Amino acid sequence: MSKTMPKDPQSPETNIDGRHYLSIIFSAFAKNGKSNINRSEQSMITSMQDIDKLRSAVQDVHVPLEVFEYIDGGRNPQLYTKDCMEKALAKNEQVNGCIDSYKRFKAMLLVELSHVFPNEMTRYRAVREVVVINY
Structure with missing residues (x-):
């Protein structure tokens, strides 16, 4: 890999937590919840755009299938x-x-x-x- 991989501005856990938080806001929607929803949506969009920008840096990374088997096996x-x-x-x-x-x-x-x-x-x-x- 000739390029150095940039640091991820947000971890996948943060992204998942943001989605979870957004689902909570949607489920408890109230009049003042609209601004919270808009803020959360914008944060989610920015996060997804950051991930999309990083995609080209990791396209040539090869991960052996056995690594996924380790993850699936709980190891x-x-x-x-x-x-x-x-x-x-x-x-x-x-x-x-x-x-x-x-x-x-x-x-x-x-x-x-x-x-x-x-x-x-x-x-x-x-x-x-x-x-x-x-x-």
Whole structure:
């Protein structure tokens, strides 16, 4: 994201609270309530215009769908990154275990092949040294 995201002048909670307050005013409408309604309407319109202005700043932000699943599940969405890191570390340990197993297998295979095919393994090691030196 090349642009820095501007600060939201009002939080979504403030916007929701404003709508709730407006619904209370409408339900308890009286003669003096008209000025309150007009003020609340104007505040709501300004708030929505501010949100619309900020829309272009966050259009290219990608939120993984799993974050919404965290929210729907009642979990803190900030824990998503922590859980992703833990999963990546677990997978990394698993892959490193596989790599170590293959290295041990290769070493054991070379030892056994040296016992069974000593001449061929001597030639293999000579060719391998030449290849390593050339690269």
